[in-house]
Amino acid sequence: MSVYSYPAPCSPDLKEPKSVDDCLSQARRLIRRIGPAENVRTSVAPELVVRPGDRDVIVTLPDQDQFVAEAARQALMENGAERVDFLYPVDLVGKNPGVASVEDGWKELELLKEGKASGTMEDLVTGMGLVEATARYLDNHPEYTGVFIDVAGANAGRGLGKHGEKFRGFWPFNTWEWFLSRGHTFPLAVWEEFERRIVEPLGKAAKVRITDPEGTFLEFALSAEEAKRWELAAMVHGHLLMNPLQATAGDVRELRKESLDAPPVFPRVTGCLAGTANHCGFFPRIEAYFENDRLVEVRGGGKYGDGIRALMDETRDLQWPGYPGKGLFWFCDTALCTAVGVHRRRADLFRSYWVYPNLPERTRAGVFHHGFGSRTYATEKEWGIHAKKHRMPQGHIHVHNYFATFEVALRGSNYWHKIIDKGRIAALDEPEVRALAARHGDPDSLLRYDWNPPLPGINCDGNYWEDYAPDPVAYLKKRLKAGQSI
Numbered sequence: 340m341s342v343y344s345y346p347a348p349c350s351p352d353l354k355e356p357k358s359v360d361d362c363l364s365q366a367r368r369l370i371r372r373i374g375p376a377e378n379v380r381t382s383v384a385p386e387l388v389v390r391p392g393d394r395d396v397i398v399t400l401p402d403q404d405q406f407v408a409e410a411a412r413q414a415l416m417e418n419g420a421e422r423v424d425f426l427y428p429v430d431l432v433g434k435n436p437g438v439a440s441v442e443d444g445w446k447e448l449e450l451l452k453e454g455k456a457s458g459t460m461e462d463l464v465t466g467m468g469l470v471e472a473t474a475r476y477l478d479n480h481p482e483y484t485g486v487f488i489d490v491a492g493a494n495a496g497r498g499l500g501k502h503g504e505k506f507r508g509f510w511p512f513n514t515w516e517w518f519l520s521r522g523h524t525f526p527l528a529v530w531e532e533f534e535r536r537i538v539e540p541l542g543k544a545a546k547v548r549i550t551d552p553e554g555t556f557l558e559f560a561l562s563a564e565e566a567k568r569w570e571l572a573a574m575v576h577g578h579l580l581m582n583p584l585q586a587t588a589g590d591v592r593e594l595r596k597e598s599l600d601a602p603p604v605f606p607r608v609t610g611c612l613a614g615t616a617n618h619c620g621f622f623p624r625i626e627a628y629f630e631n632d633r634l635v636e637v638r639g640g641g642k643y644g645d646g647i648r649a650l651m652d653e654t655r656d657l658q659w660p661g662y663p664g665k666g667l668f669w670f671c672d673t674a675l676c677t678a679v680g681v682h683r684r685r686a687d688l689f690r691s692y693w694v695y696p697n698l699p700e701r702t703r704a705g706v707f708h709h710g711f712g713s714r715t716y717a718t719e720k721e722w723g724i725h726a727k728k729h730r731m732p733q734g735h736i737h738v739h740n741y742f743a744t745f746e747v748a749l750r751g752s753n754y755w756h757k758i759i760d761k762g763r764i765a766a767l768d769e770p771e772v773r774a775l776a777a778r779h780g781d782p783d784s785l786l787r788y789d790w791n792p793p794l795p796g797i798n799c800d801g802n803y804w805e806d807y808a809p810d811p812v813a814y815l816k817k818r819l820k821a822g823q824s825i
């Protein structure tokens with residue numbers, strides 16, 4: 340048997356619940372009680388936030404696991420909620436969402452063209468406008484004081500408009516498999532400590548290099564001031580902003596109510612982004628080449644690549660306001676999620692009510708989702724007006740990297756500090772983080788990744804170029820059939 344230098348495939352062995360009781364202890368672990376003045380934390384880490392006396396509504400999907408729903412309802416009521424009801428898309432917009440499969444990774448570009456890019460939508464789960472519809476529902480149902488909805492970002496709270504203060508948290512728990520993941524109950528003190536250790540070195544970075552065994556090789560350099568601005572903006576708990584443009588773009592600063600006087604930092608990312616997955620699913624291996632942030636060439640990628648090449652051609656002479664050159668696609672996203680114990684969702688990979696069925700895999704600590712397209716230079720309003728006038732799709736599309744190494748050359752030295760090493764967040768293995776973890780349990784098990792995807796020739800037997808790169812889904816299906824982890 341061959342030995343590989345990347346961690347072997349694995350996934351957690353979760354047992355399908357047979358009763359509400361099988362879900363109750365996890366529901367109780369997810370509870371966070373808050374007082375009247377506290378704000379709900381907005382992040383990719385879902386919790387069951389409860390304020391005494393709350394009358395909650397949980398917006399979910401047609402395949403909601405009923406044991407999970409009842410356990411969540413019971414746990415919320417044990418902790419002070421007066422009432423917990425569930426709402427389905429059909430109650431809000433008169434119909435159910437269609438189903439999506441990770442076989443159709445190419446659809447991420449179609450969603451961008453339809454105005455449903457992941458970073459721009461208020462309703463990231465279905466793209467049907469459920470958040471806005473829920474706001475209208477709350478207009479007519481003032482009895483509800485708390486809402487659980489959507490899966491990520493600040494979108495949901497913002498989209499609820501004047502009902503924003505009723506936002507209690509996300510609801511990604513339509514499947515039992517995701518609900519039972521231990522990644523959601525990781526101790527917050529340890530989580531915040533290792534995230535701090537990821538972000539702090541960014542302010543000292545003179546150069547940055549990102550490499551991945553699927554073929555990514557990206558580099559950029561920063562001035563001392565740019566690096567400091569990046570560090571100060573990169574912390575979004577659960578979803579760190581590891582690209583300077585992403586961290587300093589107008590929309591992020593607008594959301595944080597920060598000044599828009601200084602222009603965003605364009606880090607001049609140069610090199611190749613390569614991979615086989617995005618938020619929608621999988622596609623034949625793609626290579627996207629960037630020069631000074633601008634996408635200049637796309638090779639491979641099957642239907643996804645064909646679509647990007649066509650849109651590049653169509654928009655070659657267009658320009659975003661404030662951007663340093665022409666073209667629709669700019670490197671604008673290197674997000675690092677940090678949920679240690681989560682995994683790729685298997686139960687609904689091929690039949691999902693999520694419009695982005697492959698979104699959950701990016702949540703695991705160490706998985707990068709890189710993106711290209713655009714972010715706002717200044718205000719969202721200006722961006723929107725420009726996009727409409729020139730018919731330019733707003734937002735960006737993605738490529739995931741599982742085993743990336745992300746390193747920074749510290750200013751004034753020749754030392755390259757590895758923040759992520761072959762997909763492993765280096766801070767998780769630092770003695771201080773392990774000591775802190777030991778207060779909450781066995782550090783080895785607490786800080787372990789429960790899931791590693793299989794990449795033949797990289798972390799398991801096989802040939803990456805023959806067995807995986809041309810058709811990742813066929814490979815994953817073959818493993819599933821053989822009872823192997825994906």
Ligand SMILES: [Fe+2]
Nearest residue numbers: 458672674710
């Ligand atoms: Fe993104």
